[in-house]
Amino acid sequence: MSVRIGVFVCHCGTNIGGTVHVPEVVAYAATLPDVVHAEGNLYTCSEDGLSSIRNQIKEHRLNRVVVASCTPRTHEPLFKKNCELAGLNKYLFEFVNLREHCAWVHMNQQEDATEKAKDLVRMGVAKASLLTPEEDLSTEVLPSSLVIGGGISGLSAALTLAHQGYHVELLEKSDRLGGLLKDVNRVFPTNTPTADLITPLIDSALQHPNIAVHFKAELVEIKGFIGNFTASVKVNNETLDLNTGTIIVAIGAVEFKPDGMFEYGRFANVMTQLDFEKRYPSGCTGLKRVVMVNCVGARIDDTPYCGRFCCITAMKNATLLKEADPEAEVTVLHRDIMAFGKVFEAYYQKALRMGVRFIRYSADRPPEIIGSRGRAGSVRIYHELMGRDLELDADAVILTTPLVPAGDNEALSRMMKIPIGNEGFFMEAHQKLRPVEFPADGIYIAGCARFPAEIAECIAQGYAAAAKAAAPMSRGRVVTEALVSEVNPLLCSGCGRCLGICPFGAIDWTELRVGPERTRQVAAVNPTECKGCGLCAASCLSGAIQIKGFTDEEILAMVNAAAG
Numbered sequence: 001m002s003v004r005i006g007v008f009v010c011h012c013g014t015n016i017g018g019t020v021h022v023p024e025v026v027a028y029a030a031t032l033p034d035v036v037h038a039e040g041n042l043y044t045c046s047e048d049g050l051s052s053i054r055n056q057i058k059e060h061r062l063n064r065v066v067v068a069s070c071t072p073r074t075h076e077p078l079f080k081k082n083c084e085l086a087g088l089n090k091y092l093f094e095f096v097n098l099r100e101h102c103a104w105v106h107m108n109q110q111e112d113a114t115e116k117a118k119d120l121v122r123m124g125v126a127k128a129s130l131l132t133p134e135e136d137l138s139t140e141v142l143p144s145s146l147v148i149g150g151g152i153s154g155l156s157a158a159l160t161l162a163h164q165g166y167h168v169e170l171l172e173k174s175d176r177l178g179g180l181l182k183d184v185n186r187v188f189p190t191n192t193p194t195a196d197l198i199t200p201l202i203d204s205a206l207q208h209p210n211i212a213v214h215f216k217a218e219l220v221e222i223k224g225f226i227g228n229f230t231a232s233v234k235v236n237n238e239t240l241d242l243n244t245g246t247i248i249v250a251i252g253a254v255e256f257k258p259d260g261m262f263e264y265g266r267f268a269n270v271m272t273q274l275d276f277e278k279r280y281p282s283g284c285t286g287l288k289r290v291v292m293v294n295c296v297g298a299r300i301d302d303t304p305y306c307g308r309f310c311c312i313t314a315m316k317n318a319t320l321l322k323e324a325d326p327e328a329e330v331t332v333l334h335r336d337i338m339a340f341g342k343v344f345e346a347y348y349q350k351a352l353r354m355g356v357r358f359i360r361y362s363a364d365r366p367p368e369i370i371g372s373r374g375r376a377g378s379v380r381i382y383h384e385l386m387g388r389d390l391e392l393d394a395d396a397v398i399l400t401t402p403l404v405p406a407g408d409n410e411a412l413s414r415m416m417k418i419p420i421g422n423e424g425f426f427m428e429a430h431q432k433l434r435p436v437e438f439p440a441d442g443i444y445i446a447g448c449a450r451f452p453a454e455i456a457e458c459i460a461q462g463y464a465a466a467a468k469a470a471a472p473m474s475r476g477r478v479v480t481e482a483l484v485s486e487v488n489p490l491l492c493s494g495c496g497r498c499l500g501i502c503p504f505g506a507i508d509w510t511e512l513r514v515g516p517e518r519t520r521q522v523a524a525v526n527p528t529e530c531k532g533c534g535l536c537a538a539s540c541l542s543g544a545i546q547i548k549g550f551t552d553e554e555i556l557a558m559v560n561a562a563a564g
């Protein structure tokens with residue numbers, strides 16, 4: 001069948017029409033090879049414009065449509081859908097951006113802008129003539145989720161999904177649920193017992209008919225993609241294969257142990273905040289003089305980030321010490337006070353009112369622990385405002401340390417091809433626009449596995465990850481665009497560059513039979529996971545990879561049209 005192209009050039013009000021002389025571009029488009037119809041519209045995206053496209057497809061038996069208007073970001077789906085309504089495969093549509101790529105950037109060069117618009121339309125038409133019809137890909141999504149980690153983030157996500165009727169496989173590495181909070185006695189900012197918060201969640205998860213909890217579970221392998229993941233999990237020397245449609249990573253983080261710093265590990269009365277919470281679960285310590293040192297292991301070269309809530313943890317334990325014994329002398333040595341938001345600022349003020357002393361130190365003059373009879377006896381600190389050293393007697397020294405990545409981050413990152421950032425925590429697809437999602441579809445993140453966060457944030461992220469995971473599960477299918485990459489196995493040299501470069505983990509090895517008894521490894525793309533970004537095609541030295549809709553032939557046709 002011969003190629004019959006229709007070109008629709010939009011004025012976009014004055015956005016394009018105020019700079020580009022649209023009638024001239026339309027007249028030019030009508031002269032291009034294979035173009036059988038060309039028209040201008042005031043707004044091609046209006047119902048008038050859209051119905052005109054549909055009518056012309058029928059009247060002129062158009063089998064390619066080129067719209068030269070604004071940005072594909074907002075309007076390409078609309079025009080593609082419109083082509084489908086007229087019975088034309090949506091992949092036979094080509095978009096030319098005359099607004100951002102032409103009119104807006106050449107506002108004061110009307111003649112040149114009109115010439116450039118002609119060039120862009122000529123390129124679009126050259127590509128359109130080579131377009132081929134494609135079909136969207138559709139995959140079934142199992143209504144179940146694998147939640148990795150049974151802390152407050154994982155519990156929040158698991159319960160949200162379970163309440164919505166989805167099955168949850170909850171993996172917990174240890175023999176108990178609750179994560180770090182099992183060792184935390186009271187929680188800021190309310191100072192209520194942690195058990196009041198975490199125990200009902202644990203009980204609900206254990207009793208919920210939609211949640212299967214696996215304790216002492218070791219994740220060995222994950223295969224598959226959104227809709228149908230298979231996790232091999234070792235539980236008590238038995239290997240289970242769990243099939244789920246989505247995955248939520250909530251493996252939390254661990255408290256930094258400051259071995260060798262500030263006499264930690266040398267004197268028994270030097271401990272971390274978590275050690276303190278474990279050692280004195282009732283809150284009654286009998287300690288009269290306590291010195292806390294903040295920012296231990298935080299905001300230094302190895303761990304350059306701020307632990308986010310460490311200052312608040314120190315305030316919590318300082319105020320609890322003062323509540324238990326108002327006569328106790330509690331001093332917090334800090335580099336800065338990070339009390340973000342209204343609630344935590346009020347919490348800080350409360351600690352000050354209760355008589356907790358806060359003294360600032362600078363990183364280049366850190367506090368010094370002075371030993372006495374095999375214990376920490378006092379802490380020497382240079383007081384910046386007084387301009388001299390102070391020596392504070394101490395029955396106990398509590399070091400406030402940040403959370404650091406849990407041990408399994410790297411293994412999980414490799415297993416699921418999910419990214420980790422410079423600090424070793426998992427990195428979401430986009431901090432602001434896709435905060436609990438990974439670039440790979442169907443895998444989500446919540447809580448301290450992402451970055452140190454206090455309970456309220458962890459719960460919110462657990463809910464958010466559950467909501468994201470529920471979306472494809474509720475639809476039952478995911479439909480993905482057909483414009484993905486394809487490997488020609490005969491051209492593939494098996495170098496593996498594309499496997500390493502794909503940010504979505506969409507490329508894997510497959511065996512290619514090259515003789516009766518011989519096979520060789522070549523790359524293969526999973527179209528459901530591929531986003532069509534083109535990195536693999538650009539990096540392939542053998543020219544074995546093409547992106548549908550952006551093949552070498554199509555791009556070269558545009559380049560030749562631009563040059564001609």
Ligand SMILES: Cc1cc2nc3c(=O)[nH]c(=O)nc-3n(C[C@H](O)[C@H](O)[C@H](O)COP(=O)(O)OP(=O)(O)OC[C@H]3O[C@@H](n4cnc5c(N)ncnc54)[C@H](O)[C@@H]3O)c2cc1C
Nearest residue numbers: 149151152153173179180187188251252253447448454455
């Ligand atoms: C000393 C201290 C005091 C704190 N006090 C407060 C407070 O008062 N108020 C407040 O809001 N926050 C407080 N926090 C912070 C709070 O502990 C965290 O916000 C919260 O515990 C994070 O929950 P999570 O589920 O993200 O991670 P975690 O609690 O770390 O839970 C992660 C879970 O995943 C499991 N896991 C790890 N790896 C795997 C794996 N590969 N497979 C399966 N399971 C795995 C772990 O065993 C754990 O059970 C405190 C933290 C500390 C250290």
